[in-house]
Amino acid sequence: MLQIGEFSKICQVSVKTLHHYDRLGLLTPARVDPLTGYRYYLPEQIDTMNYIQRLKRYGFSLEEIQRILALSDERELRLLLRRQKEKLKLEQREMATILNELQTHISVFERTGDIMTVQKSYVIEVKNSPVMHVLTNRAKMGVDEFGKYYGALFERVPRERVTPTGLNGARYYDEEFNSESSDIELFIGIREREKADTVMEACLCAMTVHHGGYSTLSEAYGAIVSWILENGYRIAGAPFELYLKNQFDSLAPEDWETEVYFPIAKQ
Amino acid sequence: MLQIGEFSKICQVSVKTLHHYDRLGLLTPARVDPLTGYRYYLPEQIDTMNYIQRLKRYGFSLEEIQRILALSDERELRLLLRRQKEKLKLEQREMATILNELQTHISVFERTGDIMTVQKSYVIEVKNSPVMHVLTNRAKMGVDEFGKYYGALFERVPRERVTPTGLNGARYYDEEFNSESSDIELFIGIREREKADTVMEACLCAMTVHHGGYSTLSEAYGAIVSWILENGYRIAGAPFELYLKNQFDSLAPEDWETEVYFPIAKQ
DNA sequence: GCTTGACTCTCCCCTTGGGGCAGATGCTAC
DNA sequence: GTAGCATCTGCCCCAAGGGGAGAGTCAAGC
Numbered sequence: 001m002l003q004i005g006e007f008s009k010i011c012q013v014s015v016k017t018l019h020h021y022d023r024l025g026l027l028t029p030a031r032v033d034p035l036t037g038y039r040y041y042l043p044e045q046i047d048t049m050n051y052i053q054r055l056k057r058y059g060f061s062l063e064e065i066q067r068i069l070a071l072s073d074e075r076e077l078r079l080l081l082r083r084q085k086e087k088l089k090l091e092q093r094e095m096a097t098i099l100n101e102l103q104t105h106i107s108v109f110e111r112t113g114d115i116m117t118v119q120k121s122y123v124i125e126v127k128n129s130p131v132m133h134v135l136t137n138r139a140k141m142g143v144d145e146f147g148k149y150y151g152a153l154f155e156r157v158p159r160e161r162v163t164p165t166g167l168n169g170a171r172y173y174d175e176e177f178n179s180e181s182s183d184i185e186l187f188i189g190i191r192e193r194e195k196a197d198t199v200m201e202a203c204l205c206a207m208t209v210h211h212g213g214y215s216t217l218s219e220a221y222g223a224i225v226s227w228i229l230e231n232g233y234r235i236a237g238a239p240f241e242l243y244l245k246n247q248f249d250s251l252a253p254e255d256w257e258t259e260v261y262f263p264i265a266k267q
Numbered sequence: 268m269l270q271i272g273e274f275s276k277i278c279q280v281s282v283k284t285l286h287h288y289d290r291l292g293l294l295t296p297a298r299v300d301p302l303t304g305y306r307y308y309l310p311e312q313i314d315t316m317n318y319i320q321r322l323k324r325y326g327f328s329l330e331e332i333q334r335i336l337a338l339s340d341e342r343e344l345r346l347l348l349r350r351q352k353e354k355l356k357l358e359q360r361e362m363a364t365i366l367n368e369l370q371t372h373i374s375v376f377e378r379t380g381d382i383m384t385v386q387k388s389y390v391i392e393v394k395n396s397p398v399m400h401v402l403t404n405r406a407k408m409g410v411d412e413f414g415k416y417y418g419a420l421f422e423r424v425p426r427e428r429v430t431p432t433g434l435n436g437a438r439y440y441d442e443e444f445n446s447e448s449s450d451i452e453l454f455i456g457i458r459e460r461e462k463a464d465t466v467m468e469a470c471l472c473a474m475t476v477h478h479g480g481y482s483t484l485s486e487a488y489g490a491i492v493s494w495i496l497e498n499g500y501r502i503a504g505a506p507f508e509l510y511l512k513n514q515f516d517s518l519a520p521e522d523w524e525t526e527v528y529f530p531i532a533k534q
Numbered sequence: 535g536c537t538t539g540a541c542t543c544t545c546c547c548c549t550t551g552g553g554g555c556a557g558a559t560g561c562t563a564c
Numbered sequence: 565g566t567a568g569c570a571t572c573t574g575c576c577c578c579a580a581g582g583g584g585a586g587a588g589t590c591a592a593g594c
Contacts, residue, residue, distance in 0.1 A: 002496075005541065010492045012485040015542085020581055036589060037543050043496045046489040050386055057482060058369050062580070077382060081373050088366050092359065099355050102325050106348050115344060119317055215324060218279040222313040225277045229269075229310045272570065282571080287552055303560055304572050329551070 001031065001040040011049040026066050027052060058084050059091075097213050097253045104254070119216070122208045122223035129205045129240075129261050132167060133196035135160075138185035146170075149186055157188070165189035169259075171240035185240075205261040206233065209244075213253030217241075220260045228264055237263030268298065268307040278316040293333050294319060325351050326358075364480050364520045371521070386483070389475045389490035396472045396528050399434060400463035402427075405452035413437075416453055424455070432456035436526075438507035452507075472528040473500065476511075480520030484508075487527045495531055504530030 008015045021027040022039065027048060029039035048069075055065045058081075071077050108118040137153045150168075157164055167189035172182060190196060206228055210220040221239070228235060244257040275282045288294040289306065294315060296306035315336070322332045325348075338344050375385040404420045417435075424431055434456035439449060457463060473495055477487040488506070495502060511524040 003541080010489055012488065014581080016581060016583090019543090024580095038589075039542085043493040046493050047383060047387065050486045050489050051383065053485065054368075054372075054386065054483070056580095057365055058372075059365075074380065078373070078377065081369065081376070085366065085369050085373065088362060088369065092362050092366065095355060095359050095362065098324055098326075099352065099359065101321075102348065102352050102355065105321070105325075106345070106352065109348070110345065113341065116314060116318060119321065120314065216321070218320065219317045221279065222277055222317050226310040226313050270570075281552080283552060283554090286572090300560095305560075306571085323551095 001042065004029070004039045004041070007041040007045070007049075010046055011053070013049065013053070021052070021062075024062060024066065026062055026069070059088060060084065097215070100252075100254050101212065101216070119219045120223070122210070122220055124206055124208050124224060124227040126204065126206055126264070128202040129200070129207070129263075130167070131202050132165075132187070132189045132200040133191070133193045134187035134189050134198055134200055135162065136185055136187040136197045138173075138183070141182065141184055143182070146184075146186075149184075150188075153186055153188055157190075160195060162190040162192050162195050165191060167242055169240050169242040171238050173238045203237065203263050204265065206264050207259055207261045210258045210260055211254075211256070213256060214258075217258065217260070220258070224260060224262050228262060232267050233264040234267050235262055236265040239263070268309065271296070271306045271308070274308040274312070274316075277313055278320070280316065280320070288319070288329075291329060291333065293329055293336070326355060327351065364482070367519075367521050368479065368483065386486045387490070389477070389487055391473055391475050391491060391494040393471065393473055393531070395469040396467070396474070396530075397434070398469050399432075399454070399456045399467040400458070400460045401454035401456050401465055401467055402429065403452050403454040403464045405440075405450070408449065408451055410449070413451075413453075416451075420453055420455055424457075427462055429457040429459050429462050432458060434509055436507050436509040438505050440505045470504065470530050471532065473531050474526055474528045477525045477527055478521075478523070480523060481525075484525065484527070487525070491527060491529050495529060499534050500531040501534050502529055503532040506530070 002010070004015055004018055008018055018027070018039070022029060027045065030042040030045060031040040032038070033040070052065055052069075055068060056062075060068065064080075068077065068080060071080075105118045109115050135153055135156055137149055139149060141149055156162075169187055171185040171187070173185065187198070187200070193199065206224050208220055208224055210217055224239075225235070239260065239262045242259040242261070244259060245251055246256045246258075247253075269277070271282055271285055275285055285294070285306070289296060294312065297309040297312060298307040299305070300307070319332055319336075322335060323329075327335065331347075335344065335347060338347075372385050376382050402420060402423055404416055406416060408416055423429075436454055438452040438454070440452065454465070454467070460466065473491050475487055475491055477484055491506075492502070506527065506529045509526040509528070511526060512518055513523045513525075514520075
């Protein structure tokens with residue numbers, strides 16, 4: 001039997017951590033002296049501890065680790081490991097995108113000497129939005145469910161024998177930016193006016209083109225809104241985006257292009 | 268002037284976050300009504316908010332961001348951005364290593380059907396440690412200062428005209444594994460017995476070879492210690508490691524090799 | 535047998551970046 | 565005048581522990 005200090009040294013974790021895991025029920029000592037409360041561990045528990053540390057490195061939370069330890073189904077475990085791998089890969093790609101963004105930022109900063117240039121370079125245009133015949137799908141959704149809802153929308157294309165124009169986008173009705181549940185209307189442009197759910201008429205808009213991944217998209221929104229406020233217009237409707245170039249064109253995030261439109265009217 | 272709700276929508280951050288930033292002094296509203304406490308923001312503050320979100324994506328903490336916003340020195344800012352880039356790159360490399368580890372784990376698991384195999388594959392040997400003549404440097408250090416202290420040690424090689432054998436390692440005296448401050452003795456093996464600081468005599472050891480990066484090294488320690496406890500030996504001295512293959516051989520972490528030695532004696 | 539120092543216990547507060555809710559006002563429109 | 569939002573402050577909560585206080589425990593030395 002090992003005292004907590006010895007066990008902690010062998011496993012290279014702090015005593016605090018062992019207390020914590022005991023309290024969570026994640027790794028309870030083999031024996032706890034009922035009089036003194038001293039914790040005693042068995043050598044076999046070193047393996048369990050190493051396994052826990054390993055799963056922690058893989059990015060599982062302690063709660064998930066606890067479930068994994070209690071798991072008897074081998075297939076389920078396999079599934080969880082694979083899913084975690086995909087999650088790590090995704091994080092890695094996101095980190096690569098951010099690194100790219102940071103590199104761009106540094107270059108622009110060193111060239112111009114202004115730290116804000118990189119996010120102020122939006123050219124705002126006032127023009128009529130294009131007329132579009134669209135299939136639409138409006139729902140309360142989280143931004144992570146975008147793909148799911150878009151999929152459902154695209155399934156209608158062959159079924160209803162329509163021809164996509166390639167102009168796809170989304171309109172944000174309640175702009176709370178909850179990110180977990182917003183009122184979003186997805187749409188895909190089609191040629192056939194008579195088969196469309198809606199015809200989006202032209203309307204006067206302030207718009208700009210956003211280059212890059214969606215994490216910086218709010219900067220485009222900010223740029224347009226401040227332009228509107230500073231130029232004597234007011235927002236006259238829900239804003240929408242058109243996805244000109246994105247991941248479905250097999251492009252890296254830094255090459256994506258998105259048009260952001262805000263319907264406006266003179267004050 | 269914008270109310271907090273409008274400002275929050277434009278910047279796509281929650282009202283809670285704006286309250287939080289106000290309390291931290293990170294982004295204070297341009298005007299706060301002294302009677303009602305209502306916060307009012309200027310359109311220009313949208314840029315600041317976007318800048319903050321950008322720095323947050325780059326991985327700066329809110330405290331760091333506050334310092335950056337207060338910064339007037341352009342060179343210092345450049346330095347901070349570059350340093351952050353290096354930090355992100357390091358994280359990215361670490362994530363790649365972990366992904367590799369996870370992939371190996373999944374393969375071994377699918378081949379053997381046992382989730383623990385991958386960390387139980389240490390072959391423990393009982394043998395005499397090699398006799399080594401070494402230059403040593405014992406100090407309280409954090410694991411992240413390893414490189415620094417090793418550098419100092421290697422500078423002595425040309426100065427004292429000694430010939431490295433390529434057997435380098437470290438001995439851990441106080442095995443608290445504080446990771447921030449441990450009593451560690453670094454050593455590099457040399458040919459010349461008479462010029463050595465210490466001669467490490469052969470002693471009976473339980474040892475194993477660890478393959479892979481150092482994040483899993485504690486599993487080797489755990490494996491040896493449980494073997495010692497289960498086989499009627501006791502630990503008879505401070506353990507040490509020999510770095511056979513590592514980053515200085517331009518190898519990826521998964522190809523590194525480390526020998527771990529624990530001096531032992533019969534119970 | 536006593537003391538000393540090392541080890542361990544529980545309990546409470548702290549960290550980061552906010553989220554959620556309660557109860558109280560404020561603002562605006564009808 | 566009042567209904568329905570918007571907003572305010574204040575309090576507790578999350579994960580994964582860290583730090584320290586104050587008290588009890590254990591083994592060794594005298």
